Amino acid sequence: MNRYSRRSVLRLGGASAAGILLAACGKQAGVEENNNIRAVGVVPEAEGLSNVEVTDIVLLRTAASLEYNAIDTYDAALGLGVFTGAFAAAGDIAQRLRDDHRGHAAAINGLISQLGGEPFTCGNPRLNEIYIAPALALITDADNENPALDVVVLAHALENLAAQTYQSVVTLLTDKALRQAAMGIGQDEARHAAVLAQALNPGLAGVLASIDATTNKPNVAAVPGAFGPLTPISVTVGPLNADGTRNTLMLETPSLNSLAYPDVTCA
Amino acid sequence: MTRPAAITPPTKADRELLGFANAAEFAARDLYAIAAASAAFTNDEKTVLVGFHNHHRAAAQALAGMAGSVATNEPAAAVLDIFRSRLSGSNKNAIFEALRELENTLASTHLSLVGTLDGTGAAALVASIVNTEARQAATLALLGARSLNDALTNGAAPLSLEAGS
Numbered sequence: 001m002n003r004y005s006r007r008s009v010l011r012l013g014g015a016s017a018a019g020i021l022l023a024a025c026g027k028q029a030g031v032e033e034n035n036n037i038r039a040v041g042v043v044p045e046a047e048g049l050s051n052v053e054v055t056d057i058v059l060l061r062t063a064a065s066l067e068y069n070a071i072d073t074y075d076a077a078l079g080l081g082v083f084t085g086a087f088a089a090a091g092d093i094a095q096r097l098r099d100d101h102r103g104h105a106a107a108i109n110g111l112i113s114q115l116g117g118e119p120f121t122c123g124n125p126r127l128n129e130i131y132i133a134p135a136l137a138l139i140t141d142a143d144n145e146n147p148a149l150d151v152v153v154l155a156h157a158l159e160n161l162a163a164q165t166y167q168s169v170v171t172l173l174t175d176k177a178l179r180q181a182a183m184g185i186g187q188d189e190a191r192h193a194a195v196l197a198q199a200l201n202p203g204l205a206g207v208l209a210s211i212d213a214t215t216n217k218p219n220v221a222a223v224p225g226a227f228g229p230l231t232p233i234s235v236t237v238g239p240l241n242a243d244g245t246r247n248t249l250m251l252e253t254p255s256l257n258s259l260a261y262p263d264v265t266c267a
Numbered sequence: 268m269t270r271p272a273a274i275t276p277p278t279k280a281d282r283e284l285l286g287f288a289n290a291a292e293f294a295a296r297d298l299y300a301i302a303a304a305s306a307a308f309t310n311d312e313k314t315v316l317v318g319f320h321n322h323h324r325a326a327a328q329a330l331a332g333m334a335g336s337v338a339t340n341e342p343a344a345a346v347l348d349i350f351r352s353r354l355s356g357s358n359k360n361a362i363f364e365a366l367r368e369l370e371n372t373l374a375s376t377h378l379s380l381v382g383t384l385d386g387t388g389a390a391a392l393v394a395s396i397v398n399t400e401a402r403q404a405a406t407l408a409l410l411g412a413r414s415l416n417d418a419l420t421n422g423a424a425p426l427s428l429e430a431g432s
Binding site: 092093096100163166167170171176177179180181183184186187188190191192193194195198204205207208222223225226227228230 | 274311312314315318319321322325326329374378379381382383384385387388390391392394395396397398399400401402403404405406409410415418419420421
């Protein structure tokens with residue numbers, strides 16, 4: 001006669017199945033621990049975001065990086081050899097503005113050093129990648145009919161971007177003296193933008209905000225409004241596309257993904 | 268990642284400073300009204316002067332919004348006295364130069380406020396006004412046939428707090 005009843009066999013079987021299931025969920029001998037979601041095959045180790053903080057030093061390093069973006073852009077523009085004839089005066093202005101940016105970069109890096117931070121001595125890599133390199137590629141395209149004009153358009157946009165950036169960090173900097181120092185440079189950038197706006201749209205008609213009657217787009221203005229704007233800046237440069245339009249880039253002030261954190265380096 | 272702090276409202280001391288700036292901006296508005304009425308300028312030039320007049324009025328009104336009851340909404344007599352006598356005559360470049368100095372003086376004044384105000388909302392507003400007044404100063408230098416250096420630099424001293432009353 002069988003020693004086990006039908007009921008006890010079922011009970012033993014259920015307990016065994018639960019044990020096997022629990023064992024499968026637990027640690028297994030010979031399997032390396034990692035933070036990845038369980039998956040079949042070999043996957044790279046997950047890398048979390050570094051624990052970064054938006055400090056006064058980070059904001060100033062970002063400002064310094066923009067100064068180097070401007071310096072590099074003016075150097076590239078001057079190196080193109082396009083400032084001749086009607087654009088010779090623009091070449092003189094470009095040299096002056098480039099030199100101003102060198103002074104700004106030195107001043108900002110001086111503040112960073114005073115705060116115990118590491119100076120930032122190259123262009124912002126993120127802004128370079130998404131704005132400046134694509135714009136310069138369009139400007140230097142062999143089919144572009146007016147690279148000299150487009151260089152001034154790009155410089156005007158970068159000056160506006162710099163002015164906006166200094167204006168926007170006023171609310172983020174914790175030290176009031178740094179806010180004043182930043183905006184002191186910001187007003188220089190605003191002057192740069194106004195001078196370049198007059199180069200692009202000269203005379204009285206280019207001073208205040210206006211709309212192009214043909215395109216219904218805003219004309220370049222030296223003083224576009226009663227308050228410094230913090231809006232995206234459109235830059236239309238390069239050769240005509242097949243459909244008769246030209247490429248437009250939208251520039252925005254540095255955000256959390258383009259700040260010069262301590263682990264962002266110039267190497 | 269630590270996010271930036273929230274915008275903070277003006278303190279009582281901030282509102283006093285914003286009231287001072289409000290009066291200075293209304294004085295600038297009135298000085299542009301005087302200049303725009305001058306027979307020295309063409310209609311196109313007057314359009315620009317009226318545009319700058321309107322910018323100062325907008326700045327004064329925005330500052331009043333931040334200053335609250337402290338704002339007098341009256342032009343600062345001391346600022347009017349400094350510049351009014353230089354806005355007469357037929358030499359338009361001399362008038363442009365006086366207005367450029369006015370813009371640079373206001374930009375320097377507001378810049379000093381940016382370094383003094385505790386509330387970040389007020390500091391942001393004043394910074395945006397600095398941006399525009401710097402552009403206006405540069406433009407007036409170009410319209411008045413000044414040098415590039417004059418357009419790009421600001422050597423003006425800020426107004427003292429007493430000048431705002």
